[in-house]
Amino acid sequence: MPHPGWSTFRFEGIGTQWEISTPGTLVPAVRSELLETVAAYDKTWSRFRPDSLVSGLSRGPGRVTLPSHAVALQEVYSALYRLSEGAMTPLIGSSLERLGYDAAYTLRPYGPPLTPPHWEEVLDWAGTGMTAKEPLVLDIGAAGKGQLVDLLGDVLQGRGYNDFLVDGSGDMLHSGDHPVTVALEHPYNPRQAIGTVQLDNSALCASASNRRTWGDGLHHVLDGTTGKPVHTTVATWTMAASALVADGLATALFLIEPSRLEDEFEFSWLTVSSSGAAAFSTGFEGKLFT
Template identity: 65%
Template sequence: MPHPGWAHFSFDGIGTSWEISTPSRLSGEHRRGLLATVERYDAAWSRFRADSLVADAARSPGRLELPAEAAALGDLYGTLYRLTEGAMTPLIGSSLEQLGYDARYTLRPSGRPLPAPRWEDVLDWQGAVLTNTVPVVIDVGAAGKGQLADLLSAQLRDGGYAEHFIDASGDLLNPGPEPVEVALEHPYDPTQAIGTIRFGAGALCASAANRRAWADGFHHVLDGTTGAPVRTVVASWVMAETAMVADALATALFFVDGPRLEKEFDFDWLTAYSDGHAEFSTGFEGALFS
C-alpha cells in the first residue's frame, strides 16, 4: 500500500472497484456522502443504465441538461476529438455496442466495426447542455473515471480529509505532496511489471488493451473513425495534475503520439507499442526495467 497504516474504504462504483485511503477512518456520514456522489455520477453518465440521463440521448433526439461537471468534460473531449481527428470521441458507444461491449455484456460482435457518427453532424455540447439531432450512444469512459476521482477528492478535502489517496482500479490520485512509488503493469501479463514510477501531487492513469478484451482480439479502445480496436498501441500511462486529464490523455496516446499532445497539455507519459518498443517523456526516464 502507498501509505502503510492508513484506513481504507473500498467499494464498487461505475463498473469498477475503488479504494480511498485516509490517515484516519472516514466517518459513516462521509462514506455515505462519497457513495452518493458515485451514484449521482453513474445516474448521469452510464450508458449501461436505462434510467441514466445519457440514456435519453440513445432513445431519441433532444436536449439534455447534465450536471455541472459536464462543461469540463465536454471541453476536454472537444480538444481531444480535434487533436485525434475524430478518433477519440464521446460518441463511441454505438461502436462498442456493435462489437459486443453493450449493456448486457454480451461480448459478441453483431457485425463489422461501425464508425462513430461525426460529432459535428449530430451533437452540440455547450457547457452542461447537450443537444443531439439523432439518437446517439454517449460513452465518456475515457475520462469519466478520472473526473469522478477528482470530484471525490474535492469532496474529501471539503470534508476535512486533506490527506488521502484514491485508487480507482489502478488509476491513482495523490493530492500529495508525499511521493508514491507504484509498479507499471506489463501489458501482456498483469502479474508482472515493466517498471516503476514515483509521482507526487497529481494523478497517474493508465489505459491498456488487455483490461477489457473479448472474443477474437477485440478490446475497448476503439478508433472512432473506423469503429475498430487500435492495434499499434498496447498500453499507456500518464501523469497529470488532475485525474480527468490523465485518464483522457492515456486513451489519447493510442491515437496521437506524446509530443503532439504535449503542445496543448502539461503532462508526462509512456506509451508501449505492439511491436515491442516504448516511447516516453523525460518524466518517465529511468523508470523502465531493462
C-alpha cells in the same frame, strides 16, 4: 501503494473497484458522500443502465441538462476530438455496442465495425447543455473515470482530508506530504510490473487494450474514424495535475502522437507498443525494469 498504517475504504462503483486511503479512518458521513458521488456520476453518464440521464438520448433526439462537472469534461473531449481528427469521440458507444460491448455484455459482434457519426453533425454539447439531433449512444469512458477520481478528491478536500490516495482500479489521484510509489502493471501479465513511478500531488492514469478484451482481437479502445480496435499500442500511462486530463490523454495516446498532445496539455507519459517497445517523455520520472 498506500503508506503503512493508513486506512483504506474499499467499494465498487461504475463497474470497477475503488480504494480510498487516508491516514485516519473516514467518518461515516464522508463515506456516504463518496458513495453518493459515485452513484450520481453513474446515474448521469452510464450507457449500461436505461435510467441514466444520457441513455435517454439513445432512444431518440432530445436535450438534457448535465451537472456542472460536464463543462470540464466537454472541454477535454472537444480538444482531443479536434487533435485526433475525430478518432477520439464521445460517440464511440454505438461502435462498442456493434462489436459486442453493449449494456447486456453479450461480447458477441452483431455486424462489422461501425464508424460513429461526426460529433459536429449530430451533437451540440455546450457546457451543461447537451442536444442530440438523432439517437446517440454516448460513452465517456475514455476520460470519465478519471473525472470521477477528481470529484472524489474534491469531496475529501472539502471535508478537510488533505492527505489521501484515490485509486479507481489504476486511475489515481494523490494529495499530501507523503508521496507514494506505484507499480506499472505489465500489459500482458497483471501479476507483474514493468516499472514504478512516484506519485506526488498529481494524478496517474493508465489505459491498456488487455483490460477489456473479447473475441478475436476485440477490445474497448476504438478508433472513432473507423470503429475498429487500435492494435499499434497496448498500454499507456500519463501523469498530470488532474485525473480527468490524465485519463483522457492515456486513451488519446493510442490515437495521437504525443508531440501533438504536448502542444496543448501539460503532462508526462509512457507508452508500450504492440512490438513491446517502450517510449516515454523526459518528464516521466519513473523506473523501468529491464
